[in-house]
Amino acid sequence: MPGTEQQAAAHVRLSQVSKTFTRGRNGPRMVALDDVSLEVAKGEVFGVIGHSGAGKSTLIRLINGLESPTSGQVHVGGRELTRLSEADLRGVRRDIGMIFQQFNLFRSRTVAGNVAYPLKVAGVGRQERDRRVAQLLDFVGLLDRAHDHPEQLSGGQKQRVGIARALATEPSLLLADEATSALDPRTTGEVLALLGRVNRELGVTIVLITHELDVIRAVADRVAVMDNGRIAETGTLYDVFAHPRTTAAADFVRGALRDRPSVETLARLRRRHSGRIVTVAIRDRAGFQTALAKRFLAHGVAADIIFGGISELQERPVGSLTFELTGPADAVDAALAALRGDGVDVLEEDS
Incomplete structure (x- = not known):
């Protein structure tokens, strides 16, 4: 078991978490997560891999407080989410940035307007909002596209806007849910390099959810392999790649290498x-x-x-x-x- 010091350094900690859904009012129960325990240290890039239906999306919704566990505990930034009111949860979510597979940009807003949106919701004044938007667009290499609309951008550029928007409120934790699945290999590499900069230069902890082991391989420090709602294996990126202990991990490694x-x-x-x-x-x-x-x-x-x-x-x-x-x-x-x-x-x- 991890010691107290290690637990204190954890940015995200799930302890024996299970999540069960019921299909319809009296339908069958579906176990999405089954006794999941893992820790993500502050400042690391932590990858979670698994096939479709392995429980990855449910895991990420528990971390950002959009779902509550059926049993077990979820801690983010030292706070147990299940004990928080909805108002307190909103405060926790402001410290969590989200990057989505399909970008989720507002088509009616410009690039700058999309990045400014979470700042406007948070009540940030116009002058500070404009300064922050310019800073973020410069960081992701899109300052010259500030007045364009999303349909004028490539997929990789849209995802860069998504990353800038996710960083707008200066979160300490970034959740990337299949963030490169809609991109071609070259653009994927560029987006992953940008996420690496976010981690190194801004000190943001990143949890990267994907079914593509090549993505994990490019940026992650540690990795967890999910299989049928359980954590099949977790460890450093090298250990899981070089010495997979489970069939689920070995299958992913073979496909990547x-x-x-x-x-x-x-x-x-x-x-x-x-x-x-x-x-x-x-x-x-x-x-x-x-x-x-x-x-x-x-x-x-x-x-x-x-x-x-x-x-x-x-x-x-x-x-x-x-x-x-x-x-x-x-x-x-x-x-x-x-x-x-x-x-x-x-x-x-x-x-």
Whole structure:
């Protein structure tokens, strides 16, 4: 269990939270969240990934106080939301910025008008409002588009307006709900780079909800994998990518790194290669690949790389390599046993 000091530093904390919905007056109950506990530290970028229906959207609505848990506790900024009045909840929400998948901009307002809207609602005076809008549009690189309307902007520009609007009231917490799902890969990279600046330069804590692990991979410090309303796994970005402990996490990692052969690719490899096919997880160790080659050579086994990929994640290597091993069966067995004895993860694709 986290200690008191760690809890005090948490910006968001969910403790054994469950959320159940009932379809219709007497309809069946649907469990959206089931005994979810997690912490988001102040100043970090925390990613939450999961397939559609995993509970991500419900989670974010609990964090911003738009939904109440059926059981458990939700703390934001040290305050338990379930104990607050609606007036107090509105105060908490003013310290939370939201970025949406479909931008949610007012078509009738200019870019500047969209960014100014939450400031106007908060009662900020015209002069200060104008100063803040100009500052934010300059930050997101759209000061020259202040008088345009949303239909004149590209998708990436619309999302930049959404980010500027979310930052208007100077929140300490930013919730991004599938914020890049409607964007092409290049624009996604630009928006994620901007979110990185928001975190680094403004010190804003970010919770990033997505089904795209590449998005998490680009900016997150830590990640939680959701599966069927539960937290399947949580940890540093590198640990979850390099050493997934659950099937749900492993499925996401494989899709993001593309370093393991699919079933179809493996069948094609088997038709072209008659030796034993094994996949070896890359370790963050100096000379790791050289050590692999020496192990195979010492046992008289020829090892040819036939698939794989190595990426850099938080300045550390992650990925896997698939080999065709040829040589006497007992020699191959001995080489693989030696590697496992070294602590290397080896998967025999033929098994």
